[in-house]
Amino acid sequence: MVREITYLEAVREAMTQEMERDKRVFLIGEDVGKYGGAFQVSFGMLEKFGPERILDTPITELGIAGAATGAALIGMRPIAEIMFMDFTTLASEQLVNQAAKLRFMFGGRATVPMVLRTPAGSGTGAAEHHSQSFENWFVHVPGLKVVMPTTPYDVKGLLIESIRDDNPVIFIEHKLLYKTKGAVPEEPYTIPLGKADVKREGRDLTIVATSIMVQRSLEAAEQLAKDGIDVEVVDPRTLRPLDTETIVQSVKKTGKVLIVHEAVKTGGFGGELAAVIAESEAFGYLEAPIIRLAGREVPIPYNRELEYHAVPQVENIVEKVRELVGLKV
Amino acid sequence: MAKEVIMPKVDMDQETGTVVEWRKKNGEHVTAGEIILVIETDKVAVDVESPGTGILEGIAAQPGDVIPIGTVIAYLLSEGEDLPGRQTSASNLDQETPVLKEEKTFRQPATPLAKNVAAAHGIDLKTVVPSGIGAKITKADVVAKLQGEYSEKTDRKVYASPAARRTGRENQVDLTRVEGSGPKGRIQATDVLTFLERQDRTELPVEPQSIGPEVIPLIGIRRTIAERMTANYQNIPHIKFTSRVIMTEFAAARIKLNERATRFDEQKISATAMLVKLVAATLARHPYLNSSLKENDILLHRDINIGVAVALENGLIVPVVKNADKKGFAEIAEEVNDLSTRARAGKLTNAEVKGGTFTISNLGPFGIEQFDAIINAPEAAILAVGATQFEAIPDDDGIIKSYPVMRMTLSADHRIVDGAVAARFMADLKTILEAPILTAY
Numbered sequence: 001m002v003r004e005i006t007y008l009e010a011v012r013e014a015m016t017q018e019m020e021r022d023k024r025v026f027l028i029g030e031d032v033g034k035y036g037g038a039f040q041v042s043f044g045m046l047e048k049f050g051p052e053r054i055l056d057t058p059i060t061e062l063g064i065a066g067a068a069t070g071a072a073l074i075g076m077r078p079i080a081e082i083m084f085m086d087f088t089t090l091a092s093e094q095l096v097n098q099a100a101k102l103r104f105m106f107g108g109r110a111t112v113p114m115v116l117r118t119p120a121g122s123g124t125g126a127a128e129h130h131s132q133s134f135e136n137w138f139v140h141v142p143g144l145k146v147v148m149p150t151t152p153y154d155v156k157g158l159l160i161e162s163i164r165d166d167n168p169v170i171f172i173e174h175k176l177l178y179k180t181k182g183a184v185p186e187e188p189y190t191i192p193l194g195k196a197d198v199k200r201e202g203r204d205l206t207i208v209a210t211s212i213m214v215q216r217s218l219e220a221a222e223q224l225a226k227d228g229i230d231v232e233v234v235d236p237r238t239l240r241p242l243d244t245e246t247i248v249q250s251v252k253k254t255g256k257v258l259i260v261h262e263a264v265k266t267g268g269f270g271g272e273l274a275a276v277i278a279e280s281e282a283f284g285y286l287e288a289p290i291i292r293l294a295g296r297e298v299p300i301p302y303n304r305e306l307e308y309h310a311v312p313q314v315e316n317i318v319e320k321v322r323e324l325v326g327l328k329v
Numbered sequence: 330m331a332k333e334v335i336m337p338k339v340d341m342d343q344e345t346g347t348v349v350e351w352r353k354k355n356g357e358h359v360t361a362g363e364i365i366l367v368i369e370t371d372k373v374a375v376d377v378e379s380p381g382t383g384i385l386e387g388i389a390a391q392p393g394d395v396i397p398i399g400t401v402i403a404y405l406l407s408e409g410e411d412l413p414g415r416q417t418s419a420s421n422l423d424q425e426t427p428v429l430k431e432e433k434t435f436r437q438p439a440t441p442l443a444k445n446v447a448a449a450h451g452i453d454l455k456t457v458v459p460s461g462i463g464a465k466i467t468k469a470d471v472v473a474k475l476q477g478e479y480s481e482k483t484d485r486k487v488y489a490s491p492a493a494r495r496t497g498r499e500n501q502v503d504l505t506r507v508e509g510s511g512p513k514g515r516i517q518a519t520d521v522l523t524f525l526e527r528q529d530r531t532e533l534p535v536e537p538q539s540i541g542p543e544v545i546p547l548i549g550i551r552r553t554i555a556e557r558m559t560a561n562y563q564n565i566p567h568i569k570f571t572s573r574v575i576m577t578e579f580a581a582a583r584i585k586l587n588e589r590a591t592r593f594d595e596q597k598i599s600a601t602a603m604l605v606k607l608v609a610a611t612l613a614r615h616p617y618l619n620s621s622l623k624e625n626d627i628l629l630h631r632d633i634n635i636g637v638a639v640a641l642e643n644g645l646i647v648p649v650v651k652n653a654d655k656k657g658f659a660e661i662a663e664e665v666n667d668l669s670t671r672a673r674a675g676k677l678t679n680a681e682v683k684g685g686t687f688t689i690s691n692l693g694p695f696g697i698e699q700f701d702a703i704i705n706a707p708e709a710a711i712l713a714v715g716a717t718q719f720e721a722i723p724d725d726d727g728i729i730k731s732y733p734v735m736r737m738t739l740s741a742d743h744r745i746v747d748g749a750v751a752a753r754f755m756a757d758l759k760t761i762l763e764a765p766i767l768t769a770y
Binding site: 255283285286287288327328329 | 490492515518
C-alpha cells in the first residue's frame, strides 16, 4: 500500500529531499520562511534548514528571479518561489532576457540550473491579480522549460527532475490542486521532462488537458463513461519540451480531439496543441474539427459565480465531448 | 524607358502565337538581335530576336500560352528601371488583331489563353464561371467547363473530414458519390467505409474510377490541321483512282542511283525522292493536276512544287520541294532529307511550307498497302503511296509470276479534274514509274 499525501506535501517533500541530497539547493521567496509560504508549501522548512537556505525576501519579484539567476550562474541550484503566478510579470525580465539566454550567449559554458515555482489558476476567490495562468508566455521563450504537474505523484517526480535539470524551469503549480491527495512513494524519484502521460485510456475522443483541467477532464470522462462514451485523457505534463508523439498517437486512435486549459483561449497553449496536431500525420485521422475549451476572454472576476463560469468546469467538458462525439460539430 | 517585347507577327494570316520556350529568363541581360524566345505559329516554330538591349523582365507568357499578336509579353529595362505599371498592347500595331477586337464585345473578362481555348472548343465564355483574380476567366475555368466539372465538382465541393478524405484516397472512392452523415452533411470516415461495404455486398463489379480524359487544348499546329482537314474534306468533291505499279525497274533504277551516290559519297536516294521527281515529270504533261481553283478562275501553275507530307510527333507538316521537275534525283533527295529532318525538329521556315502545287503522302514505310488522302487545298490533287510488296500476278499467258507491286491512289478535285483527265495522269505516271528511264526521254 503506497502512502497517500497531498500535492502540497509532495512539493515540500521534493524540495526537502533535494536539499538534503544537495547542499547547493536552496529556497528563496516572499514569506517562504517564517510564514511557511502563502499556501504553507514550505511550512517547517526554515526550522529544518535554517535561514541561510530558506531565504525570505522583500516584496521584489524581480529581485528574487535575479538573485536566483545569479546564484545558479555561480553554481548553486536555487528554487525561487513567486507567491502568485500573476507576479511573474515583474520577474519576467530576469527569466526571459537573462536566465533563458545566458547558456546560449556563453556557448554552453554557463548554465542556469534554477527552478521558479509559482501557483497559477483561479477558484479561490482571489480575483484579477491572484488567479491568472500565464504559462504560454513562458512557453514562447526558447531556453525556458515549462512544467505543469497535475497529480501529487507527478509534482514530486517532476520537481526533483526540474531541480536536477541544468536549465531554468518554470514550474507551475495549481492552487486548487494543493489539497488533492494521491499515492506518492516516499523515496526520491524523477519523471523526465517532455514526457506526456495518458491519464485515462479511451477510444472515442482524446482530451488534451493541462493542470487542474486534467482532473476535471477525468471527472467528465467518468460521467461520460456511464453513457458509453469512452474518453482518453492525455496530460502533456511538460509544455516545453512537448511530447507531441503521445498526443499524435492518441488522436490517430480516436479521430476527435478536445483541448482543455484554464488560461484564456486566445493566444493560449491550446492553439499550439491544435497546430501541432493539424501539422502532424494525425490530421488525416481527424473526424471533426479540433475544439478548444479554455478560459473566457475576461480577467478573472471577484464574484464567485462569475469566477466559476470564467474557466472550464466539468459540465462544460461533458457538454463539449458530447457535441464532438455526437458529430454536432 | 522600358521597351516592350510583343508577340510578333511572322505570317500574313497569323492571329496568335504560342510560346514554345524562353531562351532568356527574367533578370537576364540581353542584347539586340539575341534570340530570347521561341514561338510557334500554326505552321512553324520561329526564333524571336530581342528588339533591343537591356534587362529582360516581366515575362507574362509561359510555354504553351497562346497569345494574340501584338500583346506585350515582356519588357526590356535599363539598369535600375522598374516595370511599367500595367501591360497594354503595343500602340504601333498596324495589323489587325481580331482576338483583341473581340475582347471589346466580351462582357466577361478572360485571359487571352482562356479565350483561345474557349474559341478552339466552341465554348461561349458567358457560360464559363470565372475563378480568377477580379472574376477573370482563366484557362483552368474553361478546361473545367469542358470536363463538365462544374456540375460535378465545383457546385458540389466535397465536405468531408480529413479522416474521410484519407479513407477515400486509400480505397479509391470518389467522395462525390458518398452521402455524409456528419453535421451539415459532412462525410465521415465511416460513411466511406459504409459506401465501400454496400458496394461489396451488392457484388457490383467495382467500376474503375473515372478520372476523366486528359484535356489537350486544340491549339497551334493541331488546330490548323483540324480546321483545314475539315474544310478540305467538306468543300472539295474528291474523286479517287488507284493504280497498281510493278516496281521492278523503279527498284533497279534506285539501286543504280544509290551505287553512284555511294561512289561520290553523296546522300542516298530515297523512294520518296524518286517519286517526287517522277511525279513532277508527269505533272508537266498534265497541267490540270497541277492547278488551283481560285474563285472564278482555274490557275494552271507553271511551277511544279511538290509537297511531301512529314509526320511529326504532334501532327504533320508538308514542306515543299520547289521546281521539282527541273531538279535531278540527287538534288531532290538531298532537299527532301534536309526538309524532313528540319520539319521533325520544328525548324522549317515559313517559306519552306508554302507554295506547293501537288502533294505526295508516302505511308509505304509503315507497311500500308493502300490508302487515300484528303486534298491539301488550294492544290488540285494528292497522291497517296502505299508499300511495295511482292505479289503473284498472271501474265498474258496465264503464267503466275511474282513482282514487287506498289499501289497508289490519287485524290483529285472533281471541280477541275475530270475522271478521264485523272485517269490519263495515273496511266502516264504508272508508265513512268514502271520505266523510270522515260524521264530522260
